[in-house]
Amino acid sequence: MLGIPDPLVLTAFLGCILVTLISLIYGLARRNAARDELTQEDRAWALEEKRVEDEI
Amino acid sequence: MAGNPTLDWIDIVVIVGYLLTTGYLGWLGYRGTRTAADFLVGGRSAHPVVMAVSYAATFISTAAIVGFGGVAAMFGMSLMWLTFVNILFGILLAFTLLGEPTRRLGHHLSAHTFPELLGARYQSKGIQVLAGLVIFLAMPLYSAAVMTGGTVFVVTQFGISFEVALLVMALITAAYVIPGGLKAVMYTDTLQGFVMILAMIYLLWFTYSSLGGIEPAHRALTDLADLVPPTLQAIGHEGWTRMPAFGWGATNYDLWWTVVSAIILGVGIGVLAQPQLVVRFMTVRSRRELDRAVPTGAIFILLLVGTPYLVGSLSNAWFTQHGPLLTGQVVKEIDPASGHALVGLMKEATPGQWAPVINPKTQQPTVVPMAIASRETARDPAGQTLELVKGRSPSVVYAKGEPDQIIPTYISTALPRWFGLIFFLALLAAAMSTMSSQFHTIGTAAGRDLYERLTGKPGHEPSLLVMRVAIVIGLLAAVTISYTVRQEYVVARFTAIFFGLCAATFLPAYIGGLFWRRATRTGALASMLVGMGVSVFWLLFIKSREASAIGLVQFVTDGKTSLLADHPNWPMVDPIVIALPLAILTLVLVSLVTRPVDPRHLGVCFPKEQGR
Numbered sequence: 292m293l294g295i296p297d298p299l300v301l302t303a304f305l306g307c308i309l310v311t312l313i314s315l316i317y318g319l320a321r322r323n324a325a326r327d328e329l330t331q332e333d334r335a336w337a338l339e340e341k342r343v344e345d346e347i
Numbered sequence: 348m349a350g351n352p353t354l355d356w357i358d359i360v361v362i363v364g365y366l367l368t369t370g371y372l373g374w375l376g377y378r379g380t381r382t383a384a385d386f387l388v389g390g391r392s393a394h395p396v397v398m399a400v401s402y403a404a405t406f407i408s409t410a411a412i413v414g415f416g417g418v419a420a421m422f423g424m425s426l427m428w429l430t431f432v433n434i435l436f437g438i439l440l441a442f443t444l445l446g447e448p449t450r451r452l453g454h455h456l457s458a459h460t461f462p463e464l465l466g467a468r469y470q471s472k473g474i475q476v477l478a479g480l481v482i483f484l485a486m487p488l489y490s491a492a493v494m495t496g497g498t499v500f501v502v503t504q505f506g507i508s509f510e511v512a513l514l515v516m517a518l519i520t521a522a523y524v525i526p527g528g529l530k531a532v533m534y535t536d537t538l539q540g541f542v543m544i545l546a547m548i549y550l551l552w553f554t555y556s557s558l559g560g561i562e563p564a565h566r567a568l569t570d571l572a573d574l575v576p577p578t579l580q581a582i583g584h585e586g587w588t589r590m591p592a593f594g595w596g597a598t599n600y601d602l603w604w605t606v607v608s609a610i611i612l613g614v615g616i617g618v619l620a621q622p623q624l625v626v627r628f629m630t631v632r633s634r635r636e637l638d639r640a641v642p643t644g645a646i647f648i649l650l651l652v653g654t655p656y657l658v659g660s661l662s663n664a665w666f667t668q669h670g671p672l673l674t675g676q677v678v679k680e681i682d683p684a685s686g687h688a689l690v691g692l693m694k695e696a697t698p699g700q701w702a703p704v705i706n707p708k709t710q711q712p713t714v715v716p717m718a719i720a721s722r723e724t725a726r727d728p729a730g731q732t733l734e735l736v737k738g739r740s741p742s743v744v745y746a747k748g749e750p751d752q753i754i755p756t757y758i759s760t761a762l763p764r765w766f767g768l769i770f771f772l773a774l775l776a777a778a779m780s781t782m783s784s785q786f787h788t789i790g791t792a793a794g795r796d797l798y799e800r801l802t803g804k805p806g807h808e809p810s811l812l813v814m815r816v817a818i819v820i821g822l823l824a825a826v827t828i829s830y831t832v833r834q835e836y837v838v839a840r841f842t843a844i845f846f847g848l849c850a851a852t853f854l855p856a857y858i859g860g861l862f863w864r865r866a867t868r869t870g871a872l873a874s875m876l877v878g879m880g881v882s883v884f885w886l887l888f889i890k891s892r893e894a895s896a897i898g899l900v901q902f903v904t905d906g907k908t909s910l911l912a913d914h915p916n917w918p919m920v921d922p923i924v925i926a927l928p929l930a931i932l933t934l935v936l937v938s939l940v941t942r943p944v945d946p947r948h949l950g951v952c953f954p955k956e957q958g959r
Contacts, residue, residue, distance in 0.1 A: 294565030295424070297589040303427035307653055310434045314645030317443070318395075318638060325447075325634035333632070336454045340630065343459060343791075 361765045395639035400540035402627050402640065403647040406437070406618065407543070408781035409496025409774055410489070414838025416655030417750035418610065420742050420757075421579065421836070423587035424568075424660045425606050430653040432615030438644040441619055446628045446637040448861040452952060453629035460788075461622035462796040464629075465853070468860040468952060469868040470944075472800050477875055479796025481852055482622050483789055485845055487821050490785045491828035492841035494520065495751065497778045498829060499838070503755035504771050509833070516778075517826045523779050539776035540647065546770050547654040553762060554658045558665060567664040573681050574667065574716040574741055577689075587660045601919045609843045609921035616923065617846025620853040622792075623784040655754060662742040662757040667718045670739040670760065674701070677736055678714050686719040690736060700728045701735060708748075715744045750836040786818045793817030832896070843921070844886065844893065851878035851926035855934040863938075864949050870938030878930030882922040891918035 295301040419426040449464070456467035462482065466475025494516055501512035558564035565588055572586030583592035583602040591602035618624065631637055675690035692713045696702040703712040717738040725735040745760065746752040758767050794814035798804075828841075855874045859866035886893045887900065888910045894900040895908035904910060911917035 294562040294567075294569060295588045296569055299590045300424050300427065300588055303431050304424065306431045307427060307434060307649055310431060310439060311645045311649045314434065314439050315642040317439070318640070318642035321638040323635065325638055327633045327635040329632055330454075332454050336457060336459075336629070339457065340459055 357765050358768055361768050395636060396643045397537045398631065398636060399640035399643035400647055401536040402624070403438075403644055403651065404536040404540045404543075404777060404780045405627065405784045406621065406624055406781065407648070407651045407777055408493045409500065409778045410492045410781075410838050410842045411652055412655045412774060412777070413496035413500055413751060413754050414492060414836065414842060415610070415614075415652075416659040416754040417746075417752070418836050418839045419656040419659035420662050420746075420753040421750045422584065422591070422602065422606055422610075423589065424657070425590045426610065426656045426660070427653065428607075428611045429615055430649065430656055432611055433618065433652050434645050434648050436615055437618040438641060438648055441624075442637050442641050442644065445619065445625075445858075445861065446631065447634045449625055449628040450631050450634075450637075452861060453626075455952060455954065458629070459626070460791045460795050461625045461853070461857075462792060464625070465856055465860060465871070466796075466800070469856070469866075469871045470948060471868045471872060474856070474868065474872050474875065475796050476800050477872070477879075478622075478853065479792040479800070481848070481879060482792040483797065483817065483821075485848055486622075486785055486789050486792075487824035488828060488841050489845040490782055490789075490821065490825035491832075492838045492845070493778050493781050493785070494825050495829045495833075495841075496838045497775060499749075499751045500755045500771060500774055503752055503759050504767055510830070513826065513829055517822070519775070520779065520782055521822060523783065536780050539773060539780060542769070542773040543777055544647065544650050546766070546773050547650045549766065550658055550758075550762070550770075551650075551654045554661050554665060557669065557761070558661060564661055564664060567668065568661060570685070571663055571667060571718075571741065573685075573687050574663075574718065576716060576741070576743065587663055595916055598915050600916055604916050604919040604921075608919070608924045609847070610839065613843045613847035613850070613921045613923045616854070616927070617843075617848075617850040620849045620857055621846070622849070622853070623788040625857070626788070658757070659742075659754060662753060662761075665757065665761055666742045666745055667739045670742075670745055672720065672737045673715070673717060673740055673744070674735060674737050675704075675715070675717065676701075676733055677719075681716070686738070688717055688719055688736070689714055690717040690719070690738065693735065696728055699726060700730075701725050701733070702728050715740050751838050786821055789821040790814035790818040840892070847921055847923040847926075848879070848882050850923055851882045851930050853878075854927065855931045859934050859938070864953070865938055865943060866934060867938045867941045867944055869941040870934045870936075873937045874930045874934035877933040878926050881926035881929055885922035885925060889918060890920070890922065894918075 292301055293304065295304060415426065415429065452458075452468060453464050456464065458464035458467045460479075462475045462478035465478050466472060494513070498509060498512045498516045501507065501515060502509050505512070555561055555564050558567055569586060569588045572589070575584045575586060579602065581599065582605075583599045585592055591606055592599055593603045594600040628637075631640075673690075673692060674694070675692040677688045678691050679689040681687040681689060692704040692715060693701040694704050705711070706713045717736070717740050719736045719738040721737045723735050723737075725733055727733050742753045742757060743750065746756045758770055762770075791814060794810040794817065798813040799810050804810075832841075852875050855878065856866070856871040859871065859874075887897055888894055888903070891909040891912065900907060900909060904912075909918035
């Protein structure tokens with residue numbers, strides 16, 4: 292199939308496409324499933340991160 | 348096969364156009380929100396495509412494209428398993444299983460580096476220092492891999508010497524990294540990522556179409572199985588569209604153990620414990636952003652990793668159909684019906700007289716596998732009649748036996764020069780985005796994780812000075828390694844060593860820290876020491892290629908390249924196969940016999956949260 296005689300190599304070739312499709316479906320299916328909330332803790336963390344980035 | 352160093356007007360238009368576009372978009376990005384932290388501070392969300400491409404650009408570099416592409420050209424399409432594992436582990440599992448717990452734990456504990464995350468989770472200064480030390484000492488090896496990959500491309504594309512090209516790469520890197528290029532400017536990363544994607548799509552289309560389509564291309568590659576160089580056949584290479592021979596206890600299984608244990612497992616699993624990638628999860632706004640980034644990340648990796656592995660393998664078919672004609676004398680017929688033979692290469696010493704080409708490494712006549720296109724009569728320097736054959740060979744022959752040069756050689760030989768220039772600029776951008784995150788990680792490991800922890804002086808100014816000095820030391824170390832070590836497929840090997848070391852040292856403590864509340868400080872520290880110790884021991888004394896290059900094992904054993912040199916296959920087994928299971932076992936056993944973690948600390952690490 293597809294000119295690849297070794298089933299293991301063929302599996303890898305098709306597996307790459309399959310796992311990409313699964314990722315695509317997962318991302319689309321869960322597009323709005325999780326909450327999108329920015330807490331004070333998240334913002335405090337980001338401020339410290341930005342300070343280090345700016346200084347370095 | 349060196350490229351033509353002269354530029355014509357279309358080349359100049361392409362370079363200037365690319366640089367102007369990059370500069371303009373970079374400037375637009377700089378005017379507003381730039382980094383992931385800026386997005387969080389502003390309370391906004393990066394577009395999922397921007398986030399995913401920026402993340403993937405951090406771990407796709409010249410190492411994957413030039414290094415592993417060259418390895419695929421040598422070993423074949425079995426490397427597609429690495430693409431599969433990279434998407435499955437590096438994107439799907441990493442984003443869906445590790446991303447959100449890492450983000451939450453990092454924010455709860457106010458950790459900003461990977462060692463800080465481990466140290467805070469386990470309440471251990473020793474763990475943070477050990478992790479920082481491993482990163483500071485080992486990361487330059489990975490940086491050297493990225494730098495060598497870029498250097499080799501410059502050598503082939505512009506026809507200059509390795510030393511000059513390395514100096515140019517080092518200067519560009521220093522100019523990018525030292526004045527402040529360490530910021531992962533997401534829009535610039537994304538633009539460069541998209542240029543890479545377009546370049547890869549063109550490369551893939553060109554390769555398949557010039558070989559007659561997908562199935563004919565694969566079939567042409569399959570038909571070349573008997574042209575696999577004899578040295579590779581001896582270790583189990585059965586053709587570029589087949590897995591290497593599998594088994595244990597004989598040298599003809601060596602290639603399987605190299606491909607599967609070092610390349611597929613080492614790099615595929617190692618990506619989960621890459622410090623610079625783990626930190627990326629903390630800069631994400633929410634679980635929703637992670638979920639939305641999965642599709643783009645997967646497509647990006649499929650194209651940027653899958654393409655060089657496919658094109659690397661298929662370059663063998665392209666060169667045997669369209670490569671420059673080589674001339675020589677048949678040494679041994681392999682398959683007279685298909686015209687496949689082992690041929691001693693010859694050059695025209697004086698007009699009408701042909702002499703053997705001498706391999707500078709072995710000082711022996713150069714013998715290569717060849718698909719013969721024509722035969723004619725000629726004379727040798729002594730005036731004797733000989734049958735001269737002309738034909739084409741697999742790609743490694745055109746790259747003068749250097750796997751790291753195969754992808755650059757293919758691009759400079761097969762593709763239009765303007766594409767080579769675009770590819771080079773995009774490759775340079777990929778190298779810079781990866782190296783900037785590497786040197787950022789080296790700097791923070793030295794400043795925050797080593798200096799501040801060891802001196803007990805959390806202060807900004809001295810720590811920043813240490814970070815800057817560490818970055819310069821890391822850069823010098825990477826350049827020195829690139830200059831000194833130039834062995835077979837060194838780019839892929841350095842990458843595999845670093846990824847394997849990270850997996851064995853960090854992965855059990857990291858995963859245990861996220862998901863197993865019974866994992867204790869002593870268990871994590873013991874696991875890290877075992878993972879690191881076994882990996883280093885294996886590299887110094889067992890894995891023959893690395894051990895013999897370092898040289899300690901020859902000193903101990905009177906010249907052997909491995910303590911297990913008399914036991915076939917063992918010297919090819921990657922450290923990860925031994926070190927990772929031992930590290931996992933150590934974490935579990937030691938944690939179970941040591942005092943559980945204080946529930947109050949666990950309450951800080953894992954507060955009850957709903958629906959996130």
